[in-house]
Amino acid sequence: xxxxxxxxxxxxxxxxxxxxxxxxxxxxxxxxxxxxxxxxxxxxxxxxxxxxxxxxxxxxxxxxxxxxxxxxxxxxxxxxxxxxxxxxxxxxxxxxxxxxxxxxxxxxxxxxxxxxxxxxxxxxxxxxxxxxxxxxxxxxxxxxxxxxxxxxxxxxxxxxxxxxxxxxxxxxxxxxxxxxxxxxxxxxxxxxxxxxxxxxxxxxxxxxxxxxxxxxxxxxxxxxxxxxxxxxxxxxxxxxxxxxxxxxxxxxxxx
Numbered sequence: 001x002x003x004x005x006x007x008x009x010x011x012x013x014x015x016x017x018x019x020x021x022x023x024x025x026x027x028x029x030x031x032x033x034x035x036x037x038x039x040x041x042x043x044x045x046x047x048x049x050x051x052x053x054x055x056x057x058x059x060x061x062x063x064x065x066x067x068x069x070x071x072x073x074x075x076x077x078x079x080x081x082x083x084x085x086x087x088x089x090x091x092x093x094x095x096x097x098x099x100x101x102x103x104x105x106x107x108x109x110x111x112x113x114x115x116x117x118x119x120x121x122x123x124x125x126x127x128x129x130x131x132x133x134x135x136x137x138x139x140x141x142x143x144x145x146x147x148x149x150x151x152x153x154x155x156x157x158x159x160x161x162x163x164x165x166x167x168x169x170x171x172x173x174x175x176x177x178x179x180x181x182x183x184x185x186x187x188x189x190x191x192x193x194x195x196x197x198x199x200x201x202x203x204x205x206x207x208x209x210x211x212x213x214x215x216x217x218x219x220x221x222x223x224x225x226x227x228x229x230x231x232x233x234x235x236x237x238x239x240x241x242x243x244x245x246x247x248x249x250x251x252x253x254x255x
Contacts, residue, residue, distance in 0.1 A: 004222075005168060005169065005215060005217065005223060006164045006168055006222070006223070007163065007164065007168065007215045007223070007224070007225055008073075008163055008167050008168060008169065008170045008171060008172045008215065009169055009170065009171050009214065009215050010069075010171045010172070010212065010213065010214050010215070010228075011163070011171075011172045011174065011188075011212065011213045011225065012071065012172070012173045012174065012210050012211075012212045012229075013174045013176065013180075013181050013184050013185075013210070013211045013212070013213075014058065014085070014089075014173065014174065014175045014176070014181075014208065014209070014210055014211075015175075015176065015177060015178055015181050015205045015206065015207055015208065015209055016047070016051070016055075016077075016079075016081045016082040016084075016085040016175060016176070016177060016207065016208070017047045017048075017050070017051030017052060017053075017054040017055040017058075017081070017084075017085045017088075017207050017208045018047065018048045018050045018051035018054060018207045018208075018244045019045050019046065019047055019048060019051055019081040019207075020038060020040075020045055020046055020047070020048050038116070040080075042079070042108070042115065042116075043078065043079050043080065043107070044079075044080050045079070045080060045081055046080050046081060046084060047080075047081050047084045047085065050241075050242060050244065051081065051084075051085070051207060051208075052084070052088060053241050054207055054208040054236055054241050054242075054243075054244075055084070055085045055088035055089060055208055056088055056092075057208070057235050057236045057238075057239040057241040058089060058208045058210070058235050058236065059088055059089040059090075059091060059092040059093070060092055060235065060239065061234075061235035061238075062089060062092065062093060062173070063092035063093060069171070070093060070171065071093065071098065071171050071172065071173035072097070072098065072099065072170045072171045072172075073098065073099045073100075073101075073167050073170045073171065073172040073173065074086055074089070074090060074098050074099070074100045074101070074172075074173045074174075074175070075100075075101050075102075075103050075106060075159075075172065075173070075174045075175070076100075076101075076102060076103070076106065076174070076175040076176070077102075077103070077104075077106040077107050077108070077175065077176045077177060077180070078102050078103075078104050078106075078107065079107055079108060079177070082106070082175050082176055082177065083102070083175075085175050085208065086100075086173075086175040089173070089175070099167075099170075103159065103162075105155045105156065105158060105159050106156075106159065106174065106175075106176040106177075106180055107176075107177070107180075108176075108177035108178070108179060108180060109146070109147050109149065109151075109152050109177070109179040109180075110145070110146045110147045111143055111146045111147075112142075112143040112144050112145030112146025112147075113126065113129075113143055113144045113145050113146070114126065114129070114143045114146065115146075129143060129144075137193075137197070138197070138200075139193045139196075139197060149179065149182075149183060149186075149196075152179055152180065152183045153183045153186060153187065156180070156183050156184060156187060157187065160187060178204060178205045181205045181211060182196055182199065182200055182205065183196075184211075185199065185211065188213055188225050188227070189227060203231075203245060204245040205231055205245065206231055206233050206236075206243050206244065206245040207243070207244045207245065208233070208235075208236060209231040209232055209233045209243075210229050210231075210232040210233075210235075211227075211229055211230050211231060211232070212227075212228045212229040212232070213225035213226060213227055213228060214226050214228050
C-alpha cells in the first residue's frame, strides 16, 4: 500500500540572527538591572551588526546547496529581526523562484506585563508572578497579557496545517524565534513537556542555528518527519562568525 505524503520534503527551522535586544538584555542582566534599555517595541527590534553577519554566513550555506536541495518556500515572523534575517538569507538564493510568506503565527512568545524586565526586575516588581511562574513552570505559566508555551504551540498547530495543505512536497525554510523553534520541536518530534523543557534547560537556541527535518515515508503508519539537524551552527563556525545564544527580549525567570 502506497503512503500518500502529507509533509514537505524538508523543513529548516532557523532562529533569527543576534538582535539589538539580545545585546541590551545581556548588558542589563550583567548589571543586575531591572529593565532592558531598548526603545523599540519588541516587534521592531532589529538585528545587531553581528546578527547581520551571522545571517550572511548562513545564507552562503544555503546558497551552496545544489538547486534541488535549496528551499522553495520561505515563511518568516513579521518581527523585524526575523524579517531581516530572512531577507539576508534570500539575497543569496534565487528569490524569484521562492514562495515567500510573512506569518504572524511565527512571532515570538508574548511576555505581557513582564516585557523588558530582567529576572531581577520581575522578582522585584512582580514577586507574586515570579513565585507563580516557578510553581507552575514555563510550559503552562501565562503572564498577564502574555502567552504560555502552550499558547504558542496552539498557534503553531495551525501552521502545521498550512504546511500540509499548501506546501506538501516543497522544501520549506522557517525563520522565527527561540521559543518558536522549541515549540516546533515539541510538535514535529512528538515530545512531552518534560522532554522539551530538558532540551531548553540544556541551553538556548543559538542565533542563526538550523534545526531541520526530512520526510521519511517509513516512519510510523503514514510517514513522518525525521530529525536531521539540531541547533546546527557549522556555517557560522566555518566562516569565523561568532556564535551567540542569548535569550530573546523580553526575559522571564528561567525562560
